[in-house]
Amino acid sequence: MALAHAILSLLSNDAYSGYEIAKQFQGSVGYFWQASHQQIYRELKKLEEQKLVKMEEISNEGPLNKKIYYITDLGEQKLAEWIDSETELGVVREDLLVKMFAGHLVDRQVLINQLEQQRRLYQKKLLKLQEKEKEVFHAPQSLDKEHFCQNLTLQMGFRYYQTWIDWCDESIEKLRRTE
Amino acid sequence: MALAHAILSLLSNDAYSGYEIAKQFQGSVGYFWQASHQQIYRELKKLEEQKLVKMEEISNEGPLNKKIYYITDLGEQKLAEWIDSETELGVVREDLLVKMFAGHLVDRQVLINQLEQQRRLYQKKLLKLQEKEKEVFHAPQSLDKEHFCQNLTLQMGFRYYQTWIDWCDESIEKLRRTE
DNA sequence: GAGATCATGTAACCAGTTACATGATTCA
Protein backbone atom coordinates (compact mmCIF):
# COMPACT_ATOMS: atom_id res chain seq x y z
CA MET A 1 0.00 0.00 0.00
CA ALA A 2 2.68 2.48 1.00
CA LEU A 3 4.93 1.53 -1.90
CA ALA A 4 2.05 2.29 -4.24
CA HIS A 5 1.89 5.84 -2.89
CA ALA A 6 5.64 6.28 -3.14
CA ILE A 7 5.55 5.28 -6.82
CA LEU A 8 2.57 7.53 -7.50
CA SER A 9 4.43 10.42 -5.85
CA LEU A 10 7.35 10.00 -8.22
CA LEU A 11 5.00 9.75 -11.19
CA SER A 12 3.12 12.86 -10.08
CA ASN A 13 6.28 14.80 -10.91
CA ASP A 14 7.24 13.04 -14.13
CA ALA A 15 6.62 9.91 -16.22
CA TYR A 16 9.13 7.11 -15.69
CA SER A 17 9.88 3.51 -16.60
CA GLY A 18 10.07 0.88 -13.89
CA TYR A 19 13.82 0.86 -14.24
CA GLU A 20 14.06 4.61 -13.73
CA ILE A 21 11.81 4.45 -10.66
CA ALA A 22 14.03 1.73 -9.23
CA LYS A 23 17.12 3.86 -9.82
CA GLN A 24 15.57 6.80 -7.99
CA PHE A 25 14.65 4.67 -4.99
CA GLN A 26 18.21 3.38 -4.83
CA GLY A 27 19.66 6.82 -5.43
CA SER A 28 18.49 10.38 -4.95
CA VAL A 29 15.21 9.78 -3.10
CA GLY A 30 16.68 6.82 -1.19
CA TYR A 31 16.83 8.85 2.04
CA PHE A 32 13.04 8.62 2.32
CA TRP A 33 12.12 5.52 0.36
CA GLN A 34 13.79 2.37 -0.86
CA ALA A 35 12.50 -0.38 -3.11
CA SER A 36 14.01 -2.97 -5.41
CA HIS A 37 13.18 -3.28 -9.11
CA GLN A 38 11.36 -6.57 -8.47
CA GLN A 39 9.01 -4.86 -6.06
CA ILE A 40 8.42 -2.00 -8.44
CA TYR A 41 7.56 -4.09 -11.51
CA ARG A 42 5.12 -6.07 -9.38
CA GLU A 43 3.52 -2.93 -7.96
CA LEU A 44 3.27 -1.15 -11.33
CA LYS A 45 1.25 -4.06 -12.66
CA LYS A 46 -1.21 -3.68 -9.76
CA LEU A 47 -1.40 0.10 -10.19
CA GLU A 48 -2.19 -0.35 -13.87
CA GLU A 49 -4.99 -2.80 -13.06
CA GLN A 50 -6.46 -0.24 -10.66
CA LYS A 51 -6.21 2.45 -13.39
CA LEU A 52 -4.04 4.64 -11.18
CA VAL A 53 -1.28 4.66 -13.80
CA LYS A 54 -1.24 4.07 -17.53
CA MET A 55 1.56 2.51 -19.55
CA GLU A 56 3.00 3.38 -22.93
CA GLU A 57 5.49 1.13 -24.66
CA ILE A 58 8.35 2.77 -26.52
CA SER A 59 10.47 0.59 -28.79
CA ASN A 60 12.74 3.03 -30.65
CA GLU A 61 14.11 5.59 -28.23
CA GLY A 62 16.14 3.52 -25.80
CA PRO A 63 18.29 0.47 -26.27
CA LEU A 64 15.45 -1.93 -25.55
CA ASN A 65 11.69 -1.60 -25.49
CA LYS A 66 10.85 0.61 -22.56
CA LYS A 67 7.57 0.87 -20.70
CA ILE A 68 6.83 4.39 -19.59
CA TYR A 69 4.27 4.89 -16.83
CA TYR A 70 2.09 7.96 -16.40
CA ILE A 71 -0.11 8.81 -13.45
CA THR A 72 -3.82 9.03 -14.33
CA ASP A 73 -6.35 11.57 -13.04
CA LEU A 74 -7.71 8.89 -10.76
CA GLY A 75 -4.16 8.25 -9.52
CA GLU A 76 -3.63 11.92 -8.75
CA GLN A 77 -6.95 12.08 -6.95
CA LYS A 78 -6.22 9.03 -4.79
CA LEU A 79 -2.75 10.37 -4.02
CA ALA A 80 -4.11 13.78 -3.00
CA GLU A 81 -6.63 12.08 -0.68
CA TRP A 82 -3.85 10.05 0.89
CA ILE A 83 -1.70 13.15 1.42
CA ASP A 84 -4.52 14.70 3.44
CA SER A 85 -4.96 11.57 5.61
CA GLU A 86 -3.24 10.80 8.90
CA THR A 87 0.49 10.09 8.60
CA GLU A 88 2.28 7.23 10.30
CA LEU A 89 5.75 7.88 11.67
CA GLY A 90 8.40 6.28 9.51
CA VAL A 91 9.79 2.90 10.41
CA VAL A 92 13.49 2.92 11.22
CA ARG A 93 15.74 -0.11 11.56
CA GLU A 94 19.37 0.89 12.05
CA ASP A 95 21.91 -1.90 12.33
CA LEU A 96 24.61 0.54 13.40
CA LEU A 97 22.67 1.65 16.48
CA VAL A 98 21.85 -1.95 17.36
CA LYS A 99 25.58 -2.61 17.25
CA MET A 100 26.37 0.37 19.45
CA PHE A 101 23.71 -0.69 21.93
CA ALA A 102 25.65 -3.93 22.47
CA GLY A 103 29.00 -2.17 22.10
CA HIS A 104 30.20 -3.26 25.55
CA LEU A 105 30.79 -6.73 24.07
CA VAL A 106 33.61 -5.58 21.79
CA ASP A 107 36.78 -3.46 21.83
CA ARG A 108 36.38 0.26 21.50
CA GLN A 109 38.41 0.13 18.31
CA VAL A 110 35.80 -2.11 16.69
CA LEU A 111 33.17 0.52 17.40
CA ILE A 112 35.40 3.31 16.10
CA ASN A 113 35.99 1.38 12.88
CA GLN A 114 32.27 0.88 12.40
CA LEU A 115 31.56 4.55 13.01
CA GLU A 116 34.30 5.68 10.62
CA GLN A 117 33.07 3.34 7.90
CA GLN A 118 29.49 4.49 8.31
CA ARG A 119 30.54 8.12 8.35
CA ARG A 120 32.25 7.62 4.99
CA LEU A 121 29.10 6.08 3.51
CA TYR A 122 26.91 8.95 4.69
CA GLN A 123 29.44 11.50 3.47
CA LYS A 124 29.29 9.91 0.04
CA LYS A 125 25.48 10.01 0.08
CA LEU A 126 25.54 13.65 1.12
CA LEU A 127 27.84 14.59 -1.76
CA LYS A 128 25.60 12.78 -4.24
CA LEU A 129 22.58 14.64 -2.92
CA GLN A 130 24.39 17.97 -3.26
CA GLU A 131 25.17 17.14 -6.89
CA LYS A 132 21.52 16.29 -7.40
CA GLU A 133 20.52 19.63 -5.92
CA LYS A 134 22.73 21.59 -8.32
CA GLU A 135 21.47 19.57 -11.26
CA VAL A 136 17.80 20.07 -10.50
CA PHE A 137 17.54 23.39 -8.73
CA HIS A 138 19.82 25.72 -10.59
CA ALA A 139 17.54 25.47 -13.58
CA PRO A 140 15.24 28.47 -14.29
CA GLN A 141 12.04 26.63 -13.38
CA SER A 142 13.13 26.60 -9.71
CA LEU A 143 10.04 28.48 -8.57
CA ASP A 144 7.51 25.87 -9.71
CA LYS A 145 5.32 24.45 -6.99
CA GLU A 146 6.67 20.99 -7.85
CA HIS A 147 10.25 22.09 -7.38
CA PHE A 148 9.40 23.96 -4.22
CA CYS A 149 7.99 20.76 -2.67
CA GLN A 150 10.81 18.56 -3.93
CA ASN A 151 13.23 21.04 -2.43
CA LEU A 152 11.61 20.63 1.01
CA THR A 153 12.31 16.90 0.90
CA LEU A 154 15.86 17.49 -0.33
CA GLN A 155 16.53 19.72 2.67
CA MET A 156 15.48 16.87 4.95
CA GLY A 157 17.89 14.63 3.08
CA PHE A 158 20.77 17.01 3.82
CA ARG A 159 19.79 17.32 7.46
CA TYR A 160 19.41 13.55 7.78
CA TYR A 161 22.84 12.70 6.41
CA GLN A 162 24.49 15.58 8.25
CA THR A 163 22.96 14.41 11.54
CA TRP A 164 24.50 10.98 11.07
CA ILE A 165 27.88 12.46 10.18
CA ASP A 166 27.85 14.75 13.21
CA TRP A 167 26.81 11.95 15.53
CA CYS A 168 29.53 9.66 14.16
CA ASP A 169 32.15 12.38 14.74
CA GLU A 170 30.91 13.02 18.28
CA SER A 171 30.82 9.31 19.11
CA ILE A 172 34.28 8.62 17.67
CA GLU A 173 35.67 11.47 19.73
CA LYS A 174 33.98 10.25 22.91
CA LEU A 175 35.30 6.73 22.36
CA ARG A 176 38.84 8.05 21.75
CA ARG A 177 38.73 10.20 24.88
CA THR A 178 37.89 7.24 27.11
CA GLU A 179 40.75 5.10 25.83
CA MET B 1 18.23 -12.18 10.75
CA ALA B 2 18.50 -8.53 11.72
CA LEU B 3 15.67 -8.77 14.24
CA ALA B 4 17.53 -11.60 15.93
CA HIS B 5 20.53 -9.31 16.45
CA ALA B 6 18.35 -6.49 17.71
CA ILE B 7 16.83 -8.81 20.34
CA LEU B 8 20.23 -10.17 21.31
CA SER B 9 21.51 -6.60 21.72
CA LEU B 10 18.76 -5.81 24.19
CA LEU B 11 19.41 -9.05 26.05
CA SER B 12 23.15 -8.33 26.16
CA ASN B 13 22.29 -5.47 28.54
CA ASP B 14 19.67 -7.19 30.64
CA ALA B 15 17.31 -10.18 30.78
CA TYR B 16 13.77 -9.51 29.57
CA SER B 17 10.48 -11.17 28.79
CA GLY B 18 9.07 -11.05 25.27
CA TYR B 19 6.53 -8.52 26.41
CA GLU B 20 9.23 -6.24 27.83
CA ILE B 21 11.27 -6.49 24.63
CA ALA B 22 8.20 -5.55 22.61
CA LYS B 23 7.61 -2.52 24.82
CA GLN B 24 11.16 -1.32 24.34
CA PHE B 25 10.91 -1.63 20.57
CA GLN B 26 7.71 0.40 20.64
CA GLY B 27 9.11 2.88 23.13
CA SER B 28 12.56 4.01 24.13
CA VAL B 29 14.68 2.21 21.52
CA GLY B 30 12.04 2.72 18.86
CA TYR B 31 14.14 5.36 17.11
CA PHE B 32 16.51 2.66 15.89
CA TRP B 33 14.42 -0.50 15.85
CA GLN B 34 10.76 -1.44 15.75
CA ALA B 35 9.09 -4.80 16.05
CA SER B 36 5.70 -6.11 17.14
CA HIS B 37 5.17 -8.62 19.93
CA GLN B 38 4.08 -11.27 17.41
CA GLN B 39 7.41 -10.99 15.64
CA ILE B 40 9.31 -11.10 18.89
CA TYR B 41 7.66 -14.22 20.30
CA ARG B 42 8.27 -15.95 16.99
CA GLU B 43 11.93 -14.90 16.91
CA LEU B 44 12.61 -15.79 20.56
CA LYS B 45 11.51 -19.35 19.83
CA LYS B 46 14.05 -19.55 17.00
CA LEU B 47 16.79 -18.03 19.13
CA GLU B 48 16.13 -20.57 21.85
CA GLU B 49 16.38 -23.44 19.36
CA GLN B 50 19.74 -22.10 18.21
CA LYS B 51 20.89 -21.87 21.85
CA LEU B 52 21.57 -18.14 21.53
CA VAL B 53 19.19 -17.39 24.40
CA LYS B 54 17.86 -19.42 27.31
CA MET B 55 14.47 -19.12 28.91
CA GLU B 56 13.37 -19.23 32.54
CA GLU B 57 9.73 -19.34 33.53
CA ILE B 58 8.62 -17.32 36.53
CA SER B 59 5.16 -17.92 37.97
CA ASN B 60 5.05 -15.93 41.21
CA GLU B 61 6.61 -12.52 40.66
CA GLY B 62 4.36 -10.94 38.05
CA PRO B 63 0.63 -11.09 37.47
CA LEU B 64 0.87 -14.04 35.08
CA ASN B 65 3.52 -16.60 34.33
CA LYS B 66 6.35 -14.74 32.70
CA LYS B 67 9.11 -16.12 30.50
CA ILE B 68 12.39 -14.36 31.04
CA TYR B 69 15.04 -14.67 28.35
CA TYR B 70 18.80 -14.52 28.95
CA ILE B 71 21.53 -14.29 26.34
CA THR B 72 23.90 -17.29 26.34
CA ASP B 73 27.70 -17.25 25.89
CA LEU B 74 27.15 -18.50 22.35
CA GLY B 75 24.67 -15.67 21.80
CA GLU B 76 27.17 -13.07 23.03
CA GLN B 77 29.84 -14.55 20.81
CA LYS B 78 27.65 -14.50 17.70
CA LEU B 79 26.56 -10.96 18.49
CA ALA B 80 30.15 -9.77 18.93
CA GLU B 81 31.08 -11.31 15.57
CA TRP B 82 28.18 -9.56 13.91
CA ILE B 83 29.14 -6.22 15.42
CA ASP B 84 32.57 -6.54 13.80
CA SER B 85 31.09 -7.39 10.37
CA GLU B 86 30.19 -4.95 7.61
CA THR B 87 27.18 -2.76 8.37
CA GLU B 88 24.34 -2.06 5.97
CA LEU B 89 22.87 1.42 5.92
CA GLY B 90 19.47 1.52 7.59
CA VAL B 91 16.33 1.28 5.52
CA VAL B 92 14.13 4.36 5.69
CA ARG B 93 10.56 4.65 4.50
CA GLU B 94 9.02 8.00 5.41
CA ASP B 95 5.42 8.59 4.43
CA LEU B 96 5.68 12.27 5.30
CA LEU B 97 8.45 12.88 2.77
CA VAL B 98 6.58 10.91 0.13
CA LYS B 99 3.65 13.23 0.77
CA MET B 100 5.80 16.34 0.50
CA PHE B 101 7.33 15.05 -2.73
CA ALA B 102 3.86 15.11 -4.28
CA GLY B 103 2.86 18.24 -2.35
CA HIS B 104 2.10 20.20 -5.52
CA LEU B 105 -1.15 18.21 -5.78
CA VAL B 106 -2.68 19.73 -2.63
CA ASP B 107 -3.18 23.09 -0.93
CA ARG B 108 -0.30 24.54 1.02
CA GLN B 109 -2.46 24.40 4.13
CA VAL B 110 -2.76 20.60 3.85
CA LEU B 111 1.04 20.36 3.88
CA ILE B 112 1.31 22.75 6.82
CA ASN B 113 -1.23 20.69 8.79
CA GLN B 114 0.71 17.51 8.10
CA LEU B 115 3.99 19.12 9.16
CA GLU B 116 2.47 20.52 12.36
CA GLN B 117 0.95 17.18 13.27
CA GLN B 118 4.21 15.34 12.65
CA ARG B 119 6.18 17.94 14.56
CA ARG B 120 3.92 17.34 17.57
CA LEU B 121 4.52 13.58 17.39
CA TYR B 122 8.29 13.99 17.23
CA GLN B 123 8.21 16.52 20.06
CA LYS B 124 6.37 13.97 22.19
CA LYS B 125 8.91 11.29 21.33
CA LEU B 126 11.76 13.63 22.19
CA LEU B 127 10.27 14.39 25.60
CA LYS B 128 9.84 10.70 26.34
CA LEU B 129 13.45 10.06 25.41
CA GLN B 130 14.62 12.88 27.70
CA GLU B 131 12.69 11.29 30.57
CA LYS B 132 14.31 7.97 29.75
CA GLU B 133 17.73 9.62 29.84
CA LYS B 134 17.16 11.06 33.31
CA GLU B 135 15.83 7.76 34.58
CA VAL B 136 18.77 5.70 33.32
CA PHE B 137 21.77 8.02 33.34
CA HIS B 138 21.54 9.96 36.55
CA ALA B 139 22.17 6.77 38.44
CA PRO B 140 25.65 6.29 39.96
CA GLN B 141 26.61 3.48 37.57
CA SER B 142 26.74 5.96 34.68
CA LEU B 143 30.36 5.20 33.91
CA ASP B 144 29.85 1.53 33.05
CA LYS B 145 30.85 0.50 29.58
CA GLU B 146 27.27 -0.64 28.97
CA HIS B 147 25.82 2.71 29.91
CA PHE B 148 28.47 4.53 27.93
CA CYS B 149 27.43 2.66 24.78
CA GLN B 150 23.72 3.01 25.44
CA ASN B 151 24.28 6.71 25.89
CA LEU B 152 25.83 6.97 22.42
CA THR B 153 22.65 5.57 20.90
CA LEU B 154 20.48 7.85 23.03
CA GLN B 155 22.36 10.87 21.71
CA MET B 156 21.51 9.78 18.17
CA GLY B 157 17.88 9.51 19.25
CA PHE B 158 17.90 13.15 20.39
CA ARG B 159 19.60 14.30 17.22
CA TYR B 160 17.19 12.30 15.09
CA TYR B 161 14.03 13.73 16.63
CA GLN B 162 15.48 17.24 16.81
CA THR B 163 16.38 17.09 13.12
CA TRP B 164 12.79 16.27 12.24
CA ILE B 165 11.46 19.05 14.46
CA ASP B 166 13.83 21.63 12.97
CA TRP B 167 13.00 20.55 9.45
CA CYS B 168 9.26 20.74 10.15
CA ASP B 169 9.68 24.27 11.53
CA GLU B 170 11.75 25.36 8.56
CA SER B 171 9.31 23.84 6.07
CA ILE B 172 6.23 25.33 7.75
CA GLU B 173 7.87 28.74 7.69
CA LYS B 174 8.81 28.41 4.01
CA LEU B 175 5.27 27.36 3.12
CA ARG B 176 3.79 30.30 5.07
CA ARG B 177 6.17 32.79 3.41
CA THR B 178 5.07 31.76 -0.08
CA GLU B 179 1.38 32.16 0.66
C1' DG C 1 -17.72 -3.48 37.17
C1' DA C 2 -15.33 -1.47 33.23
C1' DG C 3 -11.30 -0.35 30.88
C1' DA C 4 -6.33 -0.28 30.74
C1' DT C 5 -2.27 -2.86 31.10
C1' DC C 6 0.27 -7.18 31.65
C1' DA C 7 1.39 -11.38 29.30
C1' DT C 8 1.63 -14.91 25.63
C1' DG C 9 0.44 -16.81 21.68
C1' DT C 10 -1.67 -18.64 16.49
C1' DA C 11 -2.92 -17.92 11.62
C1' DA C 12 -3.27 -15.62 7.44
C1' DC C 13 -1.72 -12.35 4.64
C1' DC C 14 1.16 -8.85 2.52
C1' DA C 15 5.59 -6.52 1.75
C1' DG C 16 10.40 -6.99 0.91
C1' DT C 17 14.60 -9.74 -0.27
C1' DT C 18 17.34 -13.11 -2.73
C1' DA C 19 18.18 -15.89 -6.45
C1' DC C 20 17.63 -16.74 -11.12
C1' DA C 21 16.82 -15.50 -16.07
C1' DT C 22 17.25 -13.06 -20.47
C1' DG C 23 18.98 -10.05 -23.86
C1' DA C 24 20.44 -5.58 -25.95
C1' DT C 25 23.72 -1.68 -25.86
C1' DT C 26 27.73 0.95 -24.56
C1' DC C 27 32.39 1.68 -23.49
C1' DA C 28 37.18 0.51 -22.51
Add this chain to the structure above:
DNA sequence: TGAATCATGTAACTGGTTACATGATCTC
Protein backbone atom coordinates in the same frame (compact mmCIF):
# COMPACT_ATOMS: atom_id res chain seq x y z
C1' DT D 1 35.75 -9.42 -26.07
C1' DG D 2 34.43 -8.71 -21.66
C1' DA D 3 32.42 -5.87 -18.12
C1' DA D 4 29.07 -2.38 -17.00
C1' DT D 5 24.69 -0.51 -17.66
C1' DC D 6 20.02 -0.54 -19.56
C1' DA D 7 15.72 -2.94 -19.25
C1' DT D 8 12.20 -6.29 -17.75
C1' DG D 9 10.71 -10.00 -15.55
C1' DT D 10 9.53 -14.89 -12.54
C1' DA D 11 9.83 -17.81 -8.34
C1' DA D 12 10.76 -18.89 -3.80
C1' DC D 13 11.47 -17.41 0.55
C1' DT D 14 11.69 -14.49 4.68
C1' DG D 15 10.34 -10.70 7.43
C1' DG D 16 6.58 -7.75 9.01
C1' DT D 17 1.61 -6.59 9.67
C1' DT D 18 -3.18 -7.46 10.79
C1' DA D 19 -6.60 -9.97 12.84
C1' DC D 20 -7.93 -13.02 16.26
C1' DA D 21 -7.69 -15.33 20.88
C1' DT D 22 -7.24 -15.85 25.90
C1' DG D 23 -6.94 -14.70 30.56
C1' DA D 24 -5.05 -12.39 34.79
C1' DT D 25 -4.26 -8.15 37.36
C1' DC D 26 -4.55 -3.35 38.40
C1' DT D 27 -6.76 1.14 38.78
C1' DC D 28 -10.68 4.30 38.79
